[in-house]
Amino acid sequence: MKLQEKPVTVNNAAAVPPRLEVTALSKTYGSGPSAKCVIEDLTFTIGTGEVVCIVGPSGVGKTTLLKCLAGLQPATSGTAAIDGRTIAGPPAEMALVFQDYSRSLMPWLTVRKNVRLPLRHLRLPEAELNQRINTALEAVGLAHAANQYPWQLSGGMQQRVAIARALAYRPEILIMDEPFASVDAQTRFELEDLCLKIREDFGMTILVVTHDIDEAVYLSDRVVVLGAKPARVLDVVDIDLPAPRDQISTRALPEFAEQRTMVLSMIRKPA
Numbered sequence: 322m323k324l325q326e327k328p329v330t331v332n333n334a335a336a337v338p339p340r341l342e343v344t345a346l347s348k349t350y351g352s353g354p355s356a357k358c359v360i361e362d363l364t365f366t367i368g369t370g371e372v373v374c375i376v377g378p379s380g381v382g383k384t385t386l387l388k389c390l391a392g393l394q395p396a397t398s399g400t401a402a403i404d405g406r407t408i409a410g411p412p413a414e415m416a417l418v419f420q421d422y423s424r425s426l427m428p429w430l431t432v433r434k435n436v437r438l439p440l441r442h443l444r445l446p447e448a449e450l451n452q453r454i455n456t457a458l459e460a461v462g463l464a465h466a467a468n469q470y471p472w473q474l475s476g477g478m479q480q481r482v483a484i485a486r487a488l489a490y491r492p493e494i495l496i497m498d499e500p501f502a503s504v505d506a507q508t509r510f511e512l513e514d515l516c517l518k519i520r521e522d523f524g525m526t527i528l529v530v531t532h533d534i535d536e537a538v539y540l541s542d543r544v545v546v547l548g549a550k551p552a553r554v555l556d557v558v559d560i561d562l563p564a565p566r567d568q569i570s571t572r573a574l575p576e577f578a579e580q581r582t583m584v585l586s587m588i589r590k591p592a
């Protein structure tokens with residue numbers, strides 16, 4: 322697949338209805354002579370129930386993009402929208418998981434209370450609250466650890482708690498910023514498979530920023546490749562691999578190697 326000129330518009334509405342739409346989005350930090358344009362004129366869409374990964378060189382602006390999508394900071398120009406509604410603050414249907422689980426969990430609260438924390442604003446009846454927490458902990462395989470504290474758990478288990486907390490909120494869109502970067506390889510594989518299971522079980526739309534090209538190809542329906550500074554969309558690669566994906570057999574497929582090589586060569590190509 323050749324590189325496309327910007328802006329790249331991927332409209333897969335025929336296959337999956339677009340849920341999240343990014344249109345000509347740009348972000349500049351600061352103003353005047355010190356202004357720094359970090360992302361410029363990004364356009365892409367994510368369909369309902371898709372897993373999309375964003376990859377790009379370090380410092381290109383991936384986290385900046387996620388912060389705009391999550392309504393944590395305004396875009397300088399352009400829009401991000403859910404179901405056609407421009408995102409102007411944290412959207413109710415979205416949850417975020419960050420890389421640094423050690424800072425996102427409250428060490429003085431048990432696993433159960435950590436998962437319960439973001440639900441307090443929903444004013445749910447106690448029975449539904451407990452049911453949501455139990456379902457989320459079961460989904461990540463941590464029902465047995467509900468009464469433990471984060472510091473009693475391994476790094477991978479702590480990241481599962483962070484994911485359970487997002488799941489209990491029942492978001493329709495889950496955004497994760499390098500969520501598996503701080504765990505060992507085996508745990509990383511388990512968490513990747515958990516991500517795919519969540520999509521199957523809950524029908525969620527999932528957007529993941531990752532540095533790991535193999536991970537992006539393994540997880541994704543499509544990979545958005547960012548390049549250059551300021552960041553722009555180099556291409557959106559359709560990942561055509563059979564389902565269900567499997568850590569050993571999927572990664573051994575010749576198509577897997579082809580697609581990872583394609584994405585990698587785009588990232589490494591000089592701007």
Ligand SMILES: Nc1ncnc2c1ncn2[C@@H]1O[C@H](COP(=O)(O)OP(=O)(O)OP(=O)(O)O)[C@@H](O)[C@H]1O
Pocket residue numbers: 350351357359378379380381382383384385386
């Ligand atoms: N609040 C801010 N004010 C000014 N500059 C910022 C701010 N946040 C990020 N930047 C700059 O924007 C650029 C992109 O940062 P960002 O964290 O979005 O990149 P990234 O692609 O997520 O990086 P990495 O891959 O290393 O995690 C960097 O040069 C960074 O210094």
